[in-house]
Amino acid sequence: xxxxxxxxxxxxxxxxxxxxxxxxxxxxxxxxxxxxxxxxxxxxxxxxxxxxxxxxxxxxxxxxxxxxxxxxxxxxxxxxxxxxxxxxxxxxxxxxxxxxxxxxxxxxxxxxx
Amino acid sequence: xxxxxxxxxxxxxxxxxxxxxxxxxxxxxxxxxxxxxxxxxxxxxxxxxxxxxxxxxxxxxxxxxxxxxxxxxxxxxxxxxxxxxxxxxxxxxxxxxxxxxxxxxxxxxxxxxxx
Numbered sequence: 001x002x003x004x005x006x007x008x009x010x011x012x013x014x015x016x017x018x019x020x021x022x023x024x025x026x027x028x029x030x031x032x033x034x035x036x037x038x039x040x041x042x043x044x045x046x047x048x049x050x051x052x053x054x055x056x057x058x059x060x061x062x063x064x065x066x067x068x069x070x071x072x073x074x075x076x077x078x079x080x081x082x083x084x085x086x087x088x089x090x091x092x093x094x095x096x097x098x099x100x101x102x103x104x105x106x107x108x109x110x111x112x113x
Numbered sequence: 114x115x116x117x118x119x120x121x122x123x124x125x126x127x128x129x130x131x132x133x134x135x136x137x138x139x140x141x142x143x144x145x146x147x148x149x150x151x152x153x154x155x156x157x158x159x160x161x162x163x164x165x166x167x168x169x170x171x172x173x174x175x176x177x178x179x180x181x182x183x184x185x186x187x188x189x190x191x192x193x194x195x196x197x198x199x200x201x202x203x204x205x206x207x208x209x210x211x212x213x214x215x216x217x218x219x220x221x222x223x224x225x226x227x228x
Binding site: 045049099102104105 | 217
């Protein structure tokens with residue numbers, strides 16, 4: 001039962017353009033969402049988060065949007081840079097404990113110079 | 114300010130041997146989490162520990178796997194009698210008790226290969 005889903009395994013964009021990564025969830029009890037970025041052979045790095053009481057959170061080039069009615073969130077990166085090339089995971093705490101993060105499968109972002 | 118430390122970074126074991134993975138949380142963090150990433154998959158929660166207590170082990174396989182976070186020293190994930198299917202990257206994360214929304218900070222992972 002995949003409660004957090006990232007349906008696009010990969011995304012390729014040109015440097016300077018916008019990258020949009022999508023995430024859907026099924027558990028309506030989730031009230032907080034996090035995005036992590038992961039480079040090969042490294043652990044995930046926290047990027048940005050959003051509480052369910054908001055519909056948008058912005059941090060520099062990164063903005064996360066939350067649509068609770070659609071159970072959908074998206075991460076926008078503007079402008080995209082080659083150094084943004086990585087795997088991006090969305091995650092939500094909750095379930096058996098708030099310490100449990102449920103991750104999506106990840107989206108591989110490639111930004112071409 | 115050191116981040117989450119994991120060792121070893123790479124571990125090779127033969128089927129039937131034991132694997133011990135260590136995790137030292139960030140300074141000041143008292144909550145530790147273990148996740149496993151199988152090839153081509155996302156991270157899967159295994160266990161959540163505080164000092165000397167297991168809070169949530171809902172993701173732990175019922176047999177061969179155990180975890181501890183003693184009062185002193187690192188957290189240990191122990192896999193007994195390893196099988197080829199245990200080959201994966203194992204990530205440890207930590208968070209502080211004051212984190213309202215449980216932002217977890219991850220270590221670099223231990224890549225376990227079972228021959």
